[in-house]
Amino acid sequence: MPVAPSPTRPDPIAGALAADRLGAPSVVYFVLSAAAPLTVVAGVVTTAYAVTGITGLPVAFLAVGAVLAVFAVGYVAMARHMANAGAFYTYISRGLGRPAGIAAAWVALIAYNALQVGLYGAFGAAATPLVERWTGVSPPWWLLSLVAWALVSVLGVMRIDVNGRLLAVLLTAEVAVILLFDVADVAGPAPAGLSLETLSPGALFVPGVGALLITATLGFVGFESAVVFSEESRDPRRTVPTATYASIAIIAGLYALSAWAMTVATGPAHIVEAARRDGAETIFVIAATQLGSAVVDIARTLFVTSLFAAMISFHNTTARYFFALGRERVLPAVFGRTRPRTGAPKAGSIAQSVLGFLVIVGYAVLGLDPLVQLFFYGGTFGGFGVLLLVFATSIAVIAFFSREPSGEDVWRRLAAPVPAAAALAVMVVLAVINFPTVLGVPEGDPLAWILPSVYGVAAVVGVVWAMVLRSGQPAVYSRVGLGAKAATVHDLAR
C-alpha cells in the first residue's frame, strides 16, 4: 500500500536527484573558469591601458562590480520565476515582449561571437613569443591562431569540453599566479610608491571614462551564467544568488587588485607607456624584475592555456546559443539539432568556426594587429554588446515585477533594480560617447560609430523579424524565449 509521505520519512526521489546537485562553490568554479582570469589580467587589462591611455581601470572594476551586484538582486529574483532561466534574451523576452527578446538574441549572438573570435587574436599574440623561445622559430601569429582554431573546431563538433577538474586546476593555478604577481608588483613599487591614485573614484572623472566601463564590463562577462545551473543546484533559492554575488565580488576584487598592482610597479604615470611598449608581454616584463624568469615562464604558459580554455568555453557557449535559438525556430531548425554520437550542437559549432576562420584569414591578409585590433576590439565590442544586454535586462526585470510581483519584496522588485537600471543607462551613454577612446582612434573616426551601430541594426532587424514571425508563423512566435523548453509549447491557442 502507498504510504503517505511524511516529513520524517525521507523522499527517495528527491534524495536520488539531489545526490549529484551542485553547491554554490561548484557553480562559482564553473562561472570563473569560463571567465579565464589570466586572460583578462594579462590580456584585457594591459591592452586597455595601452589603447585607451587612461589609468582608472582598477576603480572601474570596483564601480562596475557594484552596479552589477545591485543589478543581480533583481536578476536572480526574476530567475526564480522563469521556466527557462538561461540567457539574457529570455529575460528581455519575458519582461519587455518577444520583439525585444528576438532583438536581444541577435545582439547576444553577435556579442558572443565577437568575444570568441577576439580570443584567437590574443592566442596568436601570446603564443608567438613562447614558440620562439622554445624552438627559435618565429611563426606569424595567424599560423598559431589557425592551429588553435582547428583544435577548437574539432573539439567543438566532437563535444569534448575541457574536463571540469582540469579547468578547476587551471583556474586555481591562474589565480595563484595572478596573486603572486600582485604581491611582487606591490613589493617592488616604482618611485611613486604605493599610490592609490588609480583606485580613487576621482580616476573615473576623466575624459574617456566610458572606455574603462566597457573594459571592466568585459571582465565580468560570464557572471550571468550561474542562473543556468538553477535546475541543477542543491537549493536554487540560495545557491544561485550566492554563487552570482560571490562571482561578482571575486572578479571585482581580483581584477581591481591586479590592475592596481601593475600601476604600482610601474608608477601610475608610466603604465600606459609600459603597456604600449610590451603588449601582451606587459605583466610578464613587469614581474620578471621581481620574480625571475622561471616563474614568469610558467605564467606565460598559463596565459596561453587560459586563453585556450576561454576559447573552448566561449566556443561552446556560442554554439549553445545558436542551439537554443534553433530549438525555438528563431534561427533555422538545423541549429536546434545535435550530432547523435556526441550531443554536440553541430550546426552552431560549425557556424562559429567558419566565422572564426574568415576573421583570422581576413586579419592576416589585411595585416592587422592581433592583440589590439582583433582581441581588444573584438573583446570590447562584445563587452559593449553584453553591457547593452545587461541594461535591457535591468529594464525587463522592473517591467516584469511591475506586472507580476510574484511575492518578491520591494527591495528585489524596485529598490535595487531601478538604481541599477539608471546606473547602467549612464554606463551605456558614456560607452557610446567614448567609443573612440575604446578603440584608441581620434574623435570622428568612422569605426567608432560603425561598431556600436551594428547592434542597433541587429536590434532593428530582430524586431522586424519578430513582426514577420508574429504574422507568418504565430506558433514559432509564441515559443520565443523558452529555449529548449520551446518543445513543450503546443500552439498559439494556449
Next chain:
Amino acid sequence: MLADDFFLVAWDTTGTGKPRLYLQGLTLGLAGALIGELVLENRLTVSGTRLQLLDRLPLRESVADATLADIANSPQHTDVRTWLAYLAQRSLDDVTGRLLTVGLLECVTPKLLKHKQNRYFATEFGPAVWPSTRLRLSLVRRQPLNPYDMLLAALVDACGMTDTVVEDPDHRPTAHRYLAAVLAAMPQPLRDLSRHVSAAVGDAVLTYRT
C-alpha cells in the same frame, strides 16, 4: 517492449557494440520509453507537465512494475521532468538488464579500462535491427503507425536520431515530412511525453558540463 526497442535503435548492437547516441540523451530517451510503456498500457497518463497514475495493476514485468511502484509510492511528485531525471539515472541498467535476462544481449566488459562503457552485442541479428528497420520503412514508405511505433518514432526524434534511422539522405526529406504529420496526429498523452523528453534532451545540451 518500448524501451527495449529504443535501446536497439540507439545502440549499435550488431556492429561496434557502442552507443549511437551520447549517454545523457540515451538515458533520457530510455527514461521516456519506460514511462511510455506504462502510458501505452493505460497505467499512467501525461497531461501537460503532469504525470498521473491511472491504475496500479502490475504488468508482470519486473522493470515496468518497479517503475510503476516508484511512481505510485511518490504521489507528491507529479512533474514529468522530475520522473525523467530520476528514471534516467538507472534506465540504462534497467533496460540492458531486461535484454540480458531474455538473452537478446551479451555484455562485454572492457578488460583494461574498467571505467569505460560496457559494450553490448545482440545475440540475434534480426530482432536487433528490426526496430530501426521497421521505423525506417514506415517513415520512408509513409505507412500508418500504431501508437507504439508513433511513440518510438517520437522519442527517437526527440533525441535527434531520426537521421540515424533514415540512413539514406535522399529519403530524409520524405521521412521528416511524414514524421511531422505522424507527430501531429499522436494521441495527446504520447505527444506531451515526447515533448518533455525533447525539452529535457535540449536542456541537457545547454547545461552540459564535464
